[in-house]
Amino acid sequence: MSSGVCEVVRRLPFDFQSMSRALEQYKKIIEKKQSGEGWKTPSLSSPKRVRRREEEQSLLKFLALNALELTAPASDVLLRQSSSTNSSSNWFQLSGHPDTFAPAGPGTIWKKCSGGAERTVYEALNKEPSLQDVTPRFLREVHYAGQTFIELEDLLQGFRDPNVMDIKMGTRTFLESEVQNSSLRPDLYLKMVSLDPTAPTPEEHAAKAVTKLRYMQFREQQSSTCSLGFRIEAMKFRGTPPVTDLKRVKSSDEVISAMSLFIGNRGDVRLRLLARLQEIRSKLEQSKYFKHHEVVGSSILIIYDDVKVGAWLIDFAKTRPLPDEVTINHRSPWEQGNHEEGFLFGLDQLINVLEQVEVKSEIDNTVSSTSSSVALAS
Structure with a gap:
């Protein structure tokens, strides 16, 4: 082009x-x-x-x-x-x-x-x-x-006042080249203690400095990035201002609660998103391009309104080709030099979270069906 x-x-x-x-x-x-x-x-x-x-x-x-x-x-x-x-x-x-x-x-x-x-x-x-x-x-x-x-x-084209969620994917959102320098950084130590004074080790406290790798891994541990392979960056509900301070949403229960809030009582949205994310996962697993690249720091953008539901991959500034001798599965834990970024692991967990989201209308239908079955049995 x-x-x-x-x-x-x-x-x-x-x-x-x-x-x-x-x-x-x-x-x-x-x-x-x-x-x-x-x-x-x-x-x-x-x-x-x-x-x-x-x-x-x-x-x-x-x-x-x-x-x-x-x-x-x-x-x-x-x-x-x-x-x-x-x-x-x-x-x-x-x-x-x-x-x-x-x-x-x-x-x-x-x-x-x-x-x-x-x-x-x-x-x-x-x-x-x-x-x-x-x-x-x-x-x-x-x-x-x-x-x-x-x-x-513009992915928002065609939606009317939609609900929007930006989800950062992967267990690692930084490039290996970004953390190769092992110099001790006092500025990163100060950033770390401002977020959690107990995070540095005794040696790091004594040196009052940490490496960039240490700091980046610390930052990833503050959210659900390390544990679930994704984190909710921001979300916007229709008719209300956007919510952007979500990087500290960490535990599975917190993430499920946030996703439940985002879905609301739209059981149809939950089911359509599940189908869409499963489709994306299947396509990525079969993609020739995906097999030969690490996809770092990309996001999934979820959008829905009264009629339309969609999810797309965005942000590929840190996508890099793999060395010829390297293969990755996008699910294994990262170690320096193996190029794993956990993208598919995060997508697996995101789908799992959506499967656990309980929509009020679905709960009511389940209770109603159970009650009817009991009534018929008696």
Whole structure:
């Protein structure tokens, strides 16, 4: 697929002021909706009502996407809100990763790439017929202002105010090359004790320093990454602000509770997600590309609304080809040099968690069926 330079429509940048304005209007919309104020027009198709609904949808999508470090095309309502801002930048500044994502055309996003690795992954995956619906569609590489972006399908396109969950996959979310340096780092020691003063060993306390490998493994142990092979990064419920402080959700019970909360009483969503994740697992197990690559730090994005349910693999910046003599099963424990990352182990456990999620409607049906059987037997 050929590269190209994209002509960009001028857009105002994302910053804390624009986010504050969006949050304020978001709160007003929710308050009005809860009280019924402003939603009493007799005509369902009146321009005023339609405009309000469009503004609500745009704001909710804006907030959800920024929380999950994704973006969609800038909406007119947000541009109107920020029209007084004076700026020369075309990019939204996303929380945590400034300039990583940028708005593109309808239904697409731009993601900044430090090199060609992620583009190569998407192109390879899109060439495998069985995997073409497992990832966002790759459109092209874009060069702008001396930087390189890849243009991808916006997976939220076609959903109406959906529930969204971002799940980081694998028992290891860092590359082996990132932790080869065995130098002691005082800065990482300070980060460790700020999270858990009891974590360093007596020797590490004495040195007041730890290696990067030690720190990265410590961080993985703070969530369900090590034990379950995945962690819930963030989730957004319809009609509410996103929840992003989930990296300390660790035990199986905590993860099941979080997933139960996300699914709610939608037994149909649980069953459709199970089928979709099992389909993804089967396709990955048979994929030639997957057999010859380690997939580190990728996520599964789960989205559902009243009608649609979907799950896709995203984020391949740390996917690397394996050395010719190395084979992995994506399930074995990681040891330095074996390249195992636990992706399929995590997918196995995610499916297992979903199987354990109890949906209220399903419980009620089970109780009702049991009661009927007892009544018939007596």
